[in-house]
Amino acid sequence: MAEFSTPTTEQQFAENFAQLKPVMNRTEALYESSRCLFCFDAPCIKACPSGIDIPQFIRQINSGNDTGAARTIYEANYFGNACGKVCPTEVLCEGACVYNLQEVKPIEIGRLQSYATTKVIKSGEKLFGPGADNGKKVAVIGAGPAGISAACELRSLGYGVDVFEAKAQPSGLTVYGVAPYKITNEETLAEMAYLQAQFGYNVHFNSAISSREELAKLEDKYDAIFLGIGLGRTNELGLPGEDKINCTGAVEFISELRQHHHAVAVGRKVIVLGGGNTAMDAASESSRLGAENVILAYRRAKDEMGAYEFEYDLAKGVGVKGLFNVAPVEITGNGYVAGVKFIRTETKDGKVREIAGSEFVEDCDMVIKATGQAKQTEFLSLIPGLKLDSKGRIMANAHTGQTGNPKYFASGDAWNGGAEVVNAAAEAKLTARGIHAYLSK
Amino acid sequence: MPDLSINFAGIKSPNPFWLASAPPTNSGYQIMKAFDAGWGGAVWKTLGVPVVNVSSRYGGVNYRDKRLVGFNNIELISDRPLADNLREIEEVKKRFPNHAVIASLMVQTRQEWHDIVRQSQDAGADGFELNFGCPHGMCERGMGSAVGQEPKVLQMIVEWVMEVATKPVIVKLTPNISDITEPAMAARRGGADAISLINTIQSIVGVDLDQFAPYPIVDGKGSNGGYCGPAVKPIALNMVKNCAQHPDIKLPISGIGGIENWRDAVEHILLGASSVQVCTAAMHFGFGIIREMTSGLEQYMVEKGFNTIYDMVGKALPNVLHWEDLNMKYKVTANIHKDKCIGCQLCYTACEDGAHQAIKLNADTRVPEIIEENCVGCNLCSLVCPVEDCITMDRTDDDTQHLTWKERTEAGTAPTEFNDEKAGGRHHWVPEPSAALGKERHKTLPGKARLYSGETVLPTEA
Known part of the structure; x- marks a missing residue:
């Protein structure tokens, strides 16, 4: 029996994908903010990649200055609302809360953050605006957390900013990749609209930049180019049968899910390959879409999974079963997926070794590969002077984001290899400052 | 009953x-x-x-x-x-x-x-x-x-x-x-x-x-x-x-x-x-x-x-006595019980800004340390500490002496002049005023400033 029945209406979808961190009301925010100790040199600030002054904004909420709280948050992080919901707060700010050391529940920092920012977004009250026009222009490639954050910061410094986005909506993985129970599309897009209304950058949707000619045009027209391109499609596994119908990549599956909700079909028995956070998301989502059985297959042991513990707990909580120390060797079936042939593995001296003769087939009618995203190395090779490291990540100055080609700057997943929204938002702010320093010389 | x-x-x-x-x-x-x-x-x-x-x-x-x-x-x-x-x-x-x-x-x-x-x-x-x-x-x-x-x-x-x-x-x-x-x-x-x-x-x-x-x-x-x-x-x-x-x-x-x-x-x-x-x-x-x-x-x-x-x-x-009848030889000193401390450092900032600069921070730990010679036994740290019994005020005098303000006044050992040698704070160490400037500024900057100044360390890979 499935944990969830297959949602057929928007309302059923919303119930199956109920928000994990619903927005607080004023009473909740008052009670929760009252618990904050206002630590000196607070560990939560240090644990936040964007360095939000958390005790300050909580104190502002507590004293009834919600607008001031939102300003404190946005000053450090333009994705303040999204981060309150999608950040892995359990391992960041809330994980650092000193209450944990007394077995007291940590402050719900993420929800307080969303509370204050939601309020200001709904009111439309402008907290920031563009700086005085300095006559210079920057092109931003990618309207994800990195690109939009850079655009905001650059506008505040007086630059003209054009953002080029391949897809139809802004915020990148926030609207195309995060699990739907973490944030809704409406919430994500409302924050994007709120930022654009304040900073006034231009976004060109459905405008992929993919050729040398297009790049050359940008190089001509703009004083600097910011690369917030993120990562690409799900990595190919190179397995026989990978092209069968109903064998899909997690990134592609989640993107569909975010855009089409209950219209997305899921198998009755789904096998998710991978042990990272995206695998946990895809597994949870399959279950919430009504799959009867969801198996999470990982080639190493349970405690070697890259996913955060709370993410695995979340998947287990909706009926996902773990299958560990198994490596896929073939996707079986005749046209459609019918199963995955695995071989058992063991880990010795940190290395995974397959156990000969241990092959078996696990039946299923859908396979979701959550085995990492490919780097966009082909596109990046079109930029002269730009260097990639051995993992295909853009190499750039750690403080300024400047790449081997001085006109190009980078932040976000394409630079850090794949991290959280908050990392991209924080990096992009710094990189925008790097661009400013470079163009102010 | x-x-x-x-x-x-x-x-x-x-x-x-x-x-x-x-x-x-x-x-x-x-x-x-x-x-x-x-x-x-x-x-x-x-x-x-x-x-x-x-x-x-x-x-x-x-x-x-x-x-x-x-x-x-x-x-x-x-x-x-x-x-x-x-x-x-x-x-x-x-x-x-x-x-x-x-x-x-x-x-x-x-x-x-x-x-x-x-x-x-x-x-x-x-x-x-x-x-x-x-x-x-x-x-x-x-x-x-x-x-x-x-x-x-x-x-x-x-x-x-x-x-x-x-x-x-x-x-x-x-x-x-x-x-x-x-x-x-x-x-x-x-x-x-x-x-x-x-x-x-x-x-x-x-x-x-x-x-x-x-x-x-x-x-x-x-x-x-x-x-x-x-x-x-x-x-x-x-x-x-x-x-x-x-x-x-x-x-x-x-x-x-x-x-x-x-x-x-x-x-x-x-x-x-x-x-x-x-x-x-x-x-x-x-x-x-x-x-x-x-x-x-x-x-x-x-x-x-x-x-x-x-x-x-x-x-x-x-x-319940008059202040002048309290024993001035009684002495308590703050004691932070490390095993209970959660590292909020409220005691530190309270003592530093609101009392007698008798608590210090050490590298690599959030647990503050009492500077015993500076501690006047005011209780402030123990009052702000959010953890039960984490900071105790422990008696440090030997309970053999008793001297009140009234007795000091009568014996002529109480300070009477503006710059009296007998003043209580006369030989008590206080930092130079200018030592306050910029002290731990990096720990009290707003988040944005911390990010720009590099106080916030960006992880390079998740």
Whole structure:
């Protein structure tokens, strides 16, 4: 029996994908903010990649200055609302809360953050605006957390900013990749609209930049180019049968899910390959879409999974079963997926070794590969002077984001290899400052 | 089991917990309900010539998410006809003959005082409480605290009452006065049998930031009210102590002010009260709080071996001295118990900015360290610490010496000149003023600035 029945209406979808961190009301925010100790040199600030002054904004909420709280948050992080919901707060700010050391529940920092920012977004009250026009222009490639954050910061410094986005909506993985129970599309897009209304950058949707000619045009027209391109499609596994119908990549599956909700079909028995956070998301989502059985297959042991513990707990909580120390060797079936042939593995001296003769087939009618995203190395090779490291990540100055080609700057997943929204938002702010320093010389 | 009953200046009550004269004692209905719930006595909402009240009467002081740590009201005495109140007093006494029903009174002329005392007596009241305390509304008409602030007038009215009273008379004192013992002495001179204190403190509990008017707001305006609730307990305790310690007052004291649980009640009793009165807590939580109060009091008495309330009345008084009589050789030093510390560093910043710079931070740990030679034993760190028993103030002198300010003054070893060598802080180290500039600036910068200055370390890979 499935944990969830297959949602057929928007309302059923919303119930199956109920928000994990619903927005607080004023009473909740008052009670929760009252618990904050206002630590000196607070560990939560240090644990936040964007360095939000958390005790300050909580104190502002507590004293009834919600607008001031939102300003404190946005000053450090333009994705303040999204981060309150999608950040892995359990391992960041809330994980650092000193209450944990007394077995007291940590402050719900993420929800307080969303509370204050939601309020200001709904009111439309402008907290920031563009700086005085300095006559210079920057092109931003990618309207994800990195690109939009850079655009905001650059506008505040007086630059003209054009953002080029391949897809139809802004915020990148926030609207195309995060699990739907973490944030809704409406919430994500409302924050994007709120930022654009304040900073006034231009976004060109459905405008992929993919050729040398297009790049050359940008190089001509703009004083600097910011690369917030993120990562690409799900990595190919190179397995026989990978092209069968109903064998899909997690990134592609989640993107569909975010855009089409209950219209997305899921198998009755789904096998998710991978042990990272995206695998946990895809597994949870399959279950919430009504799959009867969801198996999470990982080639190493349970405690070697890259996913955060709370993410695995979340998947287990909706009926996902773990299958560990198994490596896929073939996707079986005749046209459609019918199963995955695995071989058992063991880990010795940190290395995974397959156990000969241990092959078996696990039946299923859908396979979701959550085995990492490919780097966009082909596109990046079109930029002269730009260097990639051995993992295909853009190499750039750690403080300024400047790449081997001085006109190009980078932040976000394409630079850090794949991290959280908050990392991209924080990096992009710094990189925008790097661009400013470079163009102010 | 200990005996909780009291005989307060001749008024008998099954326990020392009375409802104070206030909205909870407005009617026989409420008082019967309270007695049913376990209250020992009730001081009826003040009788007099009935008033007309305004709408919007109470205001509150909240601390963070805690409601009503302070409370005020601009409600006046009873607005019900005297006959209704008297009839209900009679009914209550019939149903609860062993509970204390005390009539609170406030009128103006000698004749009115005589009339209302006689009528209350006839209705069966066990005693009287003269309301010389109300600091709002009634005082503008020459009653309430206007009387309590004029010892001569107070004494005269008490004398009028004593002319006809056959039941014990309690005088309720206002705290809106410099020296509470003066009206207390006037009550004694007038012949009163007991005193009760404190009445409410003149107050404005808050100002509406949009309407620019004080709470509670009546049609855009407000007036000062009378302040009560948990926040006034420290003021009440001090005044109860002052009256209890005064060598000439020698009257039973009914303690009022900020009593919400058994601990508050015991504190009042230890400082000399032999009955206690409660209002705000009952208005906030209802009469049901009495169960916790009696059970807590009983448990405390069992643990301490007190058989009656009188075994503990005033038990803390011998230990309340003048400052000049405190032992200056006593010394405590803060001790942070590392195993309990959660690293909030509130003690550090409190001592650093608010006290004596006697706590330091060390690299690689969030647990602060006490600089023993700088610690003056002020308690601040232990007061701000959010963890129970994490910072203790431990005695560090050897308990062999005793020297008071009075003794030092008498011996001529107290500082007397502006730059006296004998000054307490003379050889106590304080940092150079300029050492403050920029100190730990990186730890107090706003988040954005920390990000730009590199204080926020960006992880390169998730």
